[in-house]
Amino acid sequence: MQAAPCPDYGGAVATDSGPDLTMTRALLAVALLCAAGCTQIPEVEQAVGAGAIDQPYPKLAPQSEINAALAGGRLNEQSVESFEAEVEALKRRGQWLRNQEIQ
Known part of the structure; x- marks a missing residue:
């Protein structure tokens, strides 16, 4: 991991997330895309009632x-x-409610 000076902080800040974190992010993105591909999208006829289709x-x-x-x-x-x-009624x-004594 390389460190570069930070002008505001004065110390060093990490500029590289490293190969392990990059690979983890890539695998997570692939897993999410695969899960999204398995999503069942209902047909329009199933989402809309029979009466609405005929209108x-x-x-x-x-x-x-x-x-x-x-x-x-x-x-x-x-x-x-x-x-x-x-x-005015409210x-x-x-x-009236503010004037009531709480027991």
């Missing part, structure tokens, strides 16, 4: 249509008021 392909929409549909937003005044009412519940 038509979904309609694709252009990105501009999707962006236009989202531009208006999904919140309206009623949903905002409902959300704010829920927040705050009241939290205050």
Whole structure:
């Protein structure tokens, strides 16, 4: 194993991992590749239910249509008021819980 000076440390640092470690890494890589080659990949018919196979392909929409549909937003005044009412109810519940005496 060769050692080279390390400018930050001032000491020597190993630059060669040695033949034993290199061979171990190579054998490990080969073993992992062999194990990956034995993987059983299910067929599409097995992964998808019978009802899904008979369905038509979904309609694709252009990105501009999707962006236009989202531009208006999904919140309206009623949903905002409902959300704010829920927040206030949770705050009241939290205050009530903080005031409870633990036995």
